[in-house]
Amino acid sequence: MSGRGGLFALAAAVLVAVSLELLANAVLRTSDRVFDFYASYAQLRARYGPPMTLPHPEIGYVTGPGFERGANRHNRAGFRGNEIRDVSPRTWRVATLGGSTTYSGGVDDHRDAYPHLLEQTLQAHFPECDVQVINGGVPGYTTHHSLLNWRHRVSKFAPQLVIVYHGVNDLSARLVWPAANHHADYRGVFVSYRNPAIYAYWENLAVLRIPAIRLGLITSHNSAERLYEFGSSFVRLELHQQLVEGRYPDGLFRTVPLARMLRENDGSHFLSNIEALVVDVQRTGNEVLLVSFAAAPRPGTVLALPELREALNVQNRHLRRLADALNVDLLDLASTLSGDDSLFVDGVHFNAAGNARRADLISQALHARAPDCGHSALNAEPASADRGQRNTRQSSGNPEGVAASPGRRIAHRIRSRYANTPPASSGSANIRKFAVIEKPPAIR
Structure with a gap:
């Protein structure tokens, strides 16, 4: 029993x-x-x-x-957007590198992402070409990630122009303490x-x-x-939590003010990673367009803090100087779009209208000279480092920015000004499904 x-x-x-x-x-x-x-x-x-x-x-x-x-999709190569078409005699390939602001995390439809809109605007302006814009943006990426992304994924598609847009993720990666844990590969984060x-x-x-x-x-x-x-030394999340709870500055930030942290963890790693990326692309004989980081401040967010707004402004100013030092083009998007809240979903990620505006500005910057369609590195002889240097931005004696090698000059020379950039703000992406959900919902 x-x-x-x-x-x-x-x-x-x-x-x-x-x-x-x-x-x-x-x-x-x-x-x-x-x-x-x-x-x-x-x-x-x-x-x-x-x-x-x-x-x-x-x-x-x-x-x-x-x-x-929903309306979001990745192609077989893993990039957001439609499938990458085979190279033809008319192909002009452009790659965009960055984090979620390049991926365009503020919009759910991949057709509203700025690389897709840029492809459309460039195609309309250059109908003789088969314009292909690869969205190489990955949410969360810093300049170090994008350098590796270029080397291990994007470069094999041999884009003739690479557009680099970075700022806020590298700024967040500077919120590490002690300063000894701040490295160019951001292993402290x-x-x-x-x-x-x-x-x-x-x-x-x-x-x-x-x-x-x-x-x-x-x-x-x-x-x-x-x-x-x-890493335990990454204090960006703690800063955000203190702002949400209304107790900033507390804990570490009482003994180590933000201004000191940002001064000791300066933007040199941001610049060195950008420089390495530019050199890598130029070795292929192709072009780079750097774009300064635009944002709009919103109360209660991390970038609403004056120390972080100013740090982002300084990063942008240093990026302009780096572009001049490397003799590459820079589009000063920060001076044009920063502060216009109507273009952003959260102060950092553009909405559909903001992506359209950004794509239009970049497209206009590339209208000065038609690309040499079909001269992809997939069809051309390998370029030496010297050739890559010859294809960089020309001196002021060439006002149209036309390279000595006919047809290879793609990006219009954009003269950057060393002006202060309007304040910036922060937020989170608007992409659902296998994305991060910040707080657990209530189970009813």
Whole structure:
């Protein structure tokens, strides 16, 4: 009898466990937001297909190929947008490098992203060409990531022009203390990268996973923390939390003021990474266009702090000087668009109208001379470093910015001014699905 009673008890326990698991999975179906935050990685893959980001052995992580969510999509190469067409005699390829502000995280539709809009505007102006603009932006990337992104992913598509847009992520990466942990590869910020598909078996059980996430014992399978681990010396998140709770300055920021932190962690790594990227691209004999970082301040955000606004302004001023020193072109977007809140969703990421305006300004800067269609590095002889140097911006004796090598000069020479840039602001991207959800939603 005792044996039979034990079996009944075991059966009852199994029934209760199964019932609780079914109930927990039913909770996941109450809303997309709840599902996105509490579902397992396997459940996310089953519903949405390929994830937005994947681990990468050299870069840490990249945007994943084949990702689709609503009107957003990645092509087979993993870049946001349509498939990259084969090279033809009419091809003119442009690549854009940066973080979420290049990826265009402020818009859900990939057709509203600035690289897509730039392709359209350039195609209309140069109908004799097959214009292709590759969106090489990846959310969260710094200049160090973009340097690796160029070397390991983008360069193989041999773009004739590379547009670089960076600023706020490198500024955030300077919020590291002690200053000895501030490095050009930002290893004081990103201490390790992970494969989100690898996790403990018990996390497959919703009845255990959901309370564990709510209690903070594990992170959401849809969290950026599943991709990388922030270092303990990275204080940007603490600064944000203090601002949200209205207690800034507190803790470390009482003893180490922001001004001191930004002074000791200056923007030299930002500039050295940009310089390395420019040199790498020029070695291929192709062109670089640097773009200063535009933003609009919003109260309560990190960049609303005067120390950070000024630090971003200084980064932009140094970028202008670096462009002159390297003899490459710079479009001063910061002086043109900063402060216009109607162009941004959060003060940093452009909305659809802002992306259209940005694409139009960049396109206008490239209208001075038609590209030499079909002269992609995929079809041309390998270029030496000397050739790359000859193809950089010409001296003031050539006012139209036309290179000595006919047809190779693409970007219009844009004279940068050493003027103060209007203040800037911060925020988060507006892309859903396999993106980070900052706070857990309420389970009702």
